[in-house]
Amino acid sequence: MWRNLTDKTSMVSPDKALPGRSEPVLGHPTYHRVFGDPLDREFEGTEVAYFAMGCFWGAERIFWELDGVKATAAGYMGGFTPNPTYEEVCTGKTGHTETVRIVFDPDTISYAELVRVFFENHDPTQAMRQGNDVGTQYRSAIFTTTPEQAAIAGAAVVELQPRFTEKGFGPITTEVGTAGEWYWAEDYHQQYLDRVPNGYCNHGPNGVSCQVGVLG
Numbered sequence: 001m002w003r004n005l006t007d008k009t010s011m012v013s014p015d016k017a018l019p020g021r022s023e024p025v026l027g028h029p030t031y032h033r034v035f036g037d038p039l040d041r042e043f044e045g046t047e048v049a050y051f052a053m054g055c056f057w058g059a060e061r062i063f064w065e066l067d068g069v070k071a072t073a074a075g076y077m078g079g080f081t082p083n084p085t086y087e088e089v090c091t092g093k094t095g096h097t098e099t100v101r102i103v104f105d106p107d108t109i110s111y112a113e114l115v116r117v118f119f120e121n122h123d124p125t126q127a128m129r130q131g132n133d134v135g136t137q138y139r140s141a142i143f144t145t146t147p148e149q150a151a152i153a154g155a156a157v158v159e160l161q162p163r164f165t166e167k168g169f170g171p172i173t174t175e176v177g178t179a180g181e182w183y184w185a186e187d188y189h190q191q192y193l194d195r196v197p198n199g200y201c202n203h204g205p206n207g208v209s210c211q212v213g214v215l216g
Contacts, residue, residue, distance in 0.1 A: 008092030008135035009128035017080035018093045024083050026184035032071060033191035034064050039184075043070045049102045049114055050077055050143035050179050053122040054130025056098040057192040058203035062121050063102050064191070068109030073101045074185040074192070077143055078175070079136075083183050089137050097139045101182055111149050115156050118142065119174075119210040121203050125164060127173040131202040143179035150178070159213040167208050 029039035053059045056074040064072045076084055079095025089096050104114065122130060122140065130138040144150040153176045161172050193199050 020082035052141040058201035141175040
């Protein structure tokens with residue numbers, strides 16, 4: 001994946017953000033390469049969660065492999081530019097971070113479990129970067145869709161900080177906020193590591209056990 005090695009670590013202001021466009025860059029959502037369903041299929045009895053943890057290629061695969069997850073997709077959230085392209089997000093002038101949309105069955109997998117997986121599989125203490133990927137588009141974030149999700153995510157940051165400190169990490173920088181508009185990423189990003197199993201991925205266990213308190 002293209003790596004941003006320049007100084008793009010400061011959030012753009014709304015008045016300086018790129019203008020974007022009125023139509024999604026994906027066009028009509030295609031089929032999920034792993035599950036076989038339309039990417040925008042609606043499932044009864046499910047919830048939606050949004051996580052940003054660096055490059056969305058590896059992040060999406062982590063979640064589609066979990067029992068109870070019904071759909072995943074790569075996209076952009078947290079910024080100001082409507083329907084941005086990947087190239088625009090890479091400039092740091094949209095304010096968006098690469099974000100995975102997860103549709104899950106709460107009777108099979110809890111939101112708390114998703115949050116645990118999120119915190120265990122990237123470094124949530126690296127502000128505006130993830131590994132060699134540098135820039136606002138790689139920042140760690142949880143965008144919540146219900147008050148219950150917000151309570152769990154917020155409490156997790158507080159409870160997990162001592163665990164990360166014990167392992168030599170710095171302060172958790174994960175942004176926790178209410179989900180705004182989510183924009184589909186281009187088709188070639190969707191389930192990328194299913195098409196290219198050995199493709200670029202910088203996700204995996206960080207050595208911190210996050211099975212505490214609110215996360216069970």
